[in-house]
Amino acid sequence: MATDASAVGAPICQGLSVVEIAEDPAGELTGKLLAQYGAVVTKVEPREGSPTRRVGPFADGVAGPDSSLAFWYYNTSKRSFTAELPGESEVLESLLEEADVLILSVSRARQDELGIDLASIAARHPSLVVCAITPFGQDGPWSRYATSDLVSLAAGGLLNSCGYDDHTIPPIRPAENQAYHVAASFAHISLFLALIERDQTGRGQVIDVSIHDCVAVSPELANPYWFYPKALVKRQTCRHAQPTPTQPALFSTGDGRYVYFALILSDPKPWQNLVEWMDTHGVAADLADPQYSQVAYRQANFPHIQQMIEAFFLIQDAQTIYHEGQARGLPIAVVNSPDDVLVDEHLVARGFFDEVELPSGKTAVFPGAPIRFSAYPVVPQASAPSLSSPAARSESL
Amino acid sequence: MTATRGEPGSFPFYGTGERAPRQRRGPLAGLRVADFCWMGVGSVATRLLADFGAEVIKIEDRTRVDMPRRLPLYKGEVRNYGQQDANADPNRGGLFNNYSRNKLGVTINLRTERGRELAERLVAVSSVVTENFAPGVMEKWGFTYDRFRELVPDVIYARMSGYGHSGPHQHYRSYGPIVQAASGLSYVAGLPGREPSGWGLSYMDNMAAYYNSAALLMAIWNRRRTGAGTEIDVAAVEVGVTLLGPILLDVTVNSHTSQRPDYPTGNRLEHPHAAPHGVYRCAGEDRWVAVAVFDDAEWSRLVEAIGSPDWTGDERFATQESRFKHQDLLDAYLSGWTADQDPHTVMHLLQSHGIRAGAVQNPQDLNEFDPQLAWRGTFFEMDHPVIGPARFEGFPASMSGEGPDHWRSAPLVGEDNDYVFGELLGVDEAERVELAEQGVI
Numbered sequence: 001m002a003t004d005a006s007a008v009g010a011p012i013c014q015g016l017s018v019v020e021i022a023e024d025p026a027g028e029l030t031g032k033l034l035a036q037y038g039a040v041v042t043k044v045e046p047r048e049g050s051p052t053r054r055v056g057p058f059a060d061g062v063a064g065p066d067s068s069l070a071f072w073y074y075n076t077s078k079r080s081f082t083a084e085l086p087g088e089s090e091v092l093e094s095l096l097e098e099a100d101v102l103i104l105s106v107s108r109a110r111q112d113e114l115g116i117d118l119a120s121i122a123a124r125h126p127s128l129v130v131c132a133i134t135p136f137g138q139d140g141p142w143s144r145y146a147t148s149d150l151v152s153l154a155a156g157g158l159l160n161s162c163g164y165d166d167h168t169i170p171p172i173r174p175a176e177n178q179a180y181h182v183a184a185s186f187a188h189i190s191l192f193l194a195l196i197e198r199d200q201t202g203r204g205q206v207i208d209v210s211i212h213d214c215v216a217v218s219p220e221l222a223n224p225y226w227f228y229p230k231a232l233v234k235r236q237t238c239r240h241a242q243p244t245p246t247q248p249a250l251f252s253t254g255d256g257r258y259v260y261f262a263l264i265l266s267d268p269k270p271w272q273n274l275v276e277w278m279d280t281h282g283v284a285a286d287l288a289d290p291q292y293s294q295v296a297y298r299q300a301n302f303p304h305i306q307q308m309i310e311a312f313f314l315i316q317d318a319q320t321i322y323h324e325g326q327a328r329g330l331p332i333a334v335v336n337s338p339d340d341v342l343v344d345e346h347l348v349a350r351g352f353f354d355e356v357e358l359p360s361g362k363t364a365v366f367p368g369a370p371i372r373f374s375a376y377p378v379v380p381q382a383s384a385p386s387l388s389s390p391a392a393r394s395e396s397l
Numbered sequence: 398m399t400a401t402r403g404e405p406g407s408f409p410f411y412g413t414g415e416r417a418p419r420q421r422r423g424p425l426a427g428l429r430v431a432d433f434c435w436m437g438v439g440s441v442a443t444r445l446l447a448d449f450g451a452e453v454i455k456i457e458d459r460t461r462v463d464m465p466r467r468l469p470l471y472k473g474e475v476r477n478y479g480q481q482d483a484n485a486d487p488n489r490g491g492l493f494n495n496y497s498r499n500k501l502g503v504t505i506n507l508r509t510e511r512g513r514e515l516a517e518r519l520v521a522v523s524s525v526v527t528e529n530f531a532p533g534v535m536e537k538w539g540f541t542y543d544r545f546r547e548l549v550p551d552v553i554y555a556r557m558s559g560y561g562h563s564g565p566h567q568h569y570r571s572y573g574p575i576v577q578a579a580s581g582l583s584y585v586a587g588l589p590g591r592e593p594s595g596w597g598l599s600y601m602d603n604m605a606a607y608y609n610s611a612a613l614l615m616a617i618w619n620r621r622r623t624g625a626g627t628e629i630d631v632a633a634v635e636v637g638v639t640l641l642g643p644i645l646l647d648v649t650v651n652s653h654t655s656q657r658p659d660y661p662t663g664n665r666l667e668h669p670h671a672a673p674h675g676v677y678r679c680a681g682e683d684r685w686v687a688v689a690v691f692d693d694a695e696w697s698r699l700v701e702a703i704g705s706p707d708w709t710g711d712e713r714f715a716t717q718e719s720r721f722k723h724q725d726l727l728d729a730y731l732s733g734w735t736a737d738q739d740p741h742t743v744m745h746l747l748q749s750h751g752i753r754a755g756a757v758q759n760p761q762d763l764n765e766f767d768p769q770l771a772w773r774g775t776f777f778e779m780d781h782p783v784i785g786p787a788r789f790e791g792f793p794a795s796m797s798g799e800g801p802d803h804w805r806s807a808p809l810v811g812e813d814n815d816y817v818f819g820e821l822l823g824v825d826e827a828e829r830v831e832l833a834e835q836g837v838i
Binding site: 012013015025033037054055056057059060061069070072073074122136137138139140141142143145146147148150151152153154155156157158159160161162163164167169170171172173174175176177178181182185186187188189190192193194195196197199200201203205206207208209210212213214216217218219220221222223224225226227228229231232233234235236237238239240241242243244246249250252258259260262264265266322326329330331332333334335336337338339340341342344345346347349350352364365366367368370371372373374375376 | 402423424425437445449470471472473474475476477478479481491492495542560561563564565566567568569570571572573574575576577578579580581582583584585586587588591592593594595596597598599600602603604607608610611612614615616617618619621622625626627628629630631632634635636638639640641642643644645646647648649650651653654655656661662663664666667668669671674675676677678683685686687688689691744748751752753754755756757758759760761762763764767768769770772773775776784787788789790791792793794795796797798799
């Protein structure tokens with residue numbers, strides 16, 4: 001995408017002032033998604049630092065409030081301010097006076113402990129958008145229940161679709177805080193809806209984001225399968241949970257890796273492309289026979305086809321399969337590890353990764369911004385605010 | 398708040414049965430979207446706009462209707478995703494209804510010149526254009542950002558794709574599982590020493606959609622302030638990489654490779670050292686409960702909650718670190734305790750002691766029994782002329798301002814042709830008949 005000449009101007013969230021009190025990745029990621037686009041995001045932490053500073057992994061394996069990589073990840077481009085909460089503190093009040101948005105992601109019990117009352121904040125700051133993210137929502141029979149990423153994925157139903165074909169193995173959690181990430185995306189959406197409404201009415205509002213609800217509306221086909229045929233989908237290894245079992249889609253490759261490939265038998269074009277590809281290696285064998293051009297014949301012989309594909313992928317390496325398969329118009333992908341992603345030629349060519357300067361003077365590679373706007377410049381990411389250099393922090397305030 | 402305080406098994410019912418387009422309500426009322434999106438990502442992204450009051454006009458081709466119309470999610474008939482009925486009624490598809498509620502629907506054959514002219518007239522009376530075709534398709538029709546800017550100087554043009562609109566892989570074919578594999582998200586899910594378990598859903602269809610909705614709202618909000626439009630390029634693979642989280646920094650900062658035999662860790666949590674932290678078998682077929690204990694205080698409450706059985710006094714379970722180290726043993730004991738219990742009973746008992754626990758809920762649990770979702774009215778129903786009453790996933794946040802405006806289920810094929818081509822674009826009836834006869838609409 002070409003960038004307009006006007007993109008040298010202000011970033012898209014320039015002028016937006018945000019206060020963040022976040023004790024989980026949901027609120028922190030919401031704040032980061034604003035900071036990355038030019039909003040001024042001020043994180044308010046207790047004197048000892050946000051509890052999220054105590055979550056590893058840590059830089060060089062040394063635990064400390066300024067070495068949490070989880071904290072670094074979710075808090076780029078923010079500034080921070082330490083204050084004694086409860087919420088009626090003068091510091092917080094003065095910050096809210098100037099703010100457009102308050103992101104609050106603490107549990108209901110912690111809201112009480114911190115003395116934060118959403119209604120009274122809204123009453124004192126009528127144009128403020130208050131976005132509160134809680135495990136189950138502000139009220140209701142489960143509103144006081146506690147959560148974690150695993151528990152939210154379980155209760156919200158997403159976990160039920162994930163795991164292995166072997167159901168003696170429990171459902172397996174997709175790692176790295178995904179329940180919190182889903183909630184952050186709805187917080188992001190909600191607060192822009194509220195900002196747009198504020199432009200029309202002059203009034204802010206209180207948004208009540210429930211992590212449980214966010215996960216419960218996001219298991220893709222699982223809910224519609226219940227809404228319509230009243231079927232329960234069953235988990236399968238690395239492919240869609242379905243009402244009844246389907247063929248494996250994960251294949252081992254010659255270099256000990258995996259590729260994902262789900263052949264849709266009813267579609268003639270991918271079938272033809274696959275057989276041509278196998279033929280170039282001289283391994284199409286009977287799959288090139290004319291009877292395979294009939295869908296019914298392919299369906300009747302699917303186990304054989306599947307075995308032939310397994311063997312075909314075992315004689316090649318994963319990257320070759322990925323790129324050649326795609327060049328032949330097949331939806332196929334290598335299962336990249338985080339290490340692989342960092343050197344992916346496509347992402348590198350798009351300039352996706354950022355070099356972020358750390359307080360130590362070193363730099364580290366971070367993923368860049370997930371959304372590109374032609375008319376607005378990208379904001380270079382700055383490292384997460386440090387707790388140990390208050391001078392630098394207050395200066396930035 | 399707009400909480401409905403409903404009981405399990407009851408659902409808010411929206412819509413009056415009147416299907417003629419009406420004045421919409423909400424923060425996006427008055428905004429018109431020429432929506433070229435199809436499939437999952439685009440449809441879910443623009444559904445959000447339609448929910449909150451935008452007039453989203455979905456453009457379909459009668460000869461190649463949107464795939465979710467053809468995917469076999471039907472009432473009273475169980476078929477897998479891939480088992481399509483070749484002669485299916487395109488108005489019967491449940492997934493399309495789920496994705497395109499609150500939108501208007503028109504048909505235009507964009508492979509005809511008159512069809513493309515009509516589409517441009519529709520763009521000219523809109524202020525947002527959205528698409529998620531393979532890169533190059535819109536260009537083939539002459540639909541570029543520059544062309545749209547000639548029609549609407551401050552247009553917002555959102556392009557949603559797997560790999561983005563630049564770079565060597567931009568033409569790669571993708572759908573959710575491809576994006577998940579390429580972005581690293583499949584790799585990070587699984588037991589150590591095994592193939593990845595990955596995802597049992599197109600997680601990235603939803604997540605890319607949500608990011609596209611947010612991108613559109615950011616652009617709409619900014620245009621109201623500055624008057625400037627923009628093109629938007631969201632590559633699902635890039636969104637996916639940002640969702641990998643801190644594991645990426647463990648690689649880039651610590652040179653700690655993720656390609657190691659003890660990674661990923663299944664349901665166990667390494668940061669922080671939580672234990673027990675897992676999913677435990679319960680009574681019934683494939684029923685499980687998730688339990689997560691992060692510190693000594695939570696452990697003490699767990700011990701009390703389950704009645705202090707002898708094994709909890711084992712010295713190997715005396716500290717969080719020691720429990721973390723002896724998780725195999727700990728999990729075996731805890732599984733023994735959960736094995737003959739109902740997962741919700743375990744959840745409520747542990748939660749009443751302040752312990753993080755959740756039944757692994759399936760869609761039936763979520764829909765019919767979950768009192769929290771019922772209280773909040775998260776799922777709701779609307780009627781549909783072919784399908785009948787059907788349920789939907791609602792917006793997962795309550796707003797003290799304007800909430801969603803659910804007015805109508807998904808459009809039938811070409812349902813709003815007369816309104817859009819006639820009333821909005823001023824194409825008279827004789828010409829509409831002619832366009833229909835020629836297969837343009």
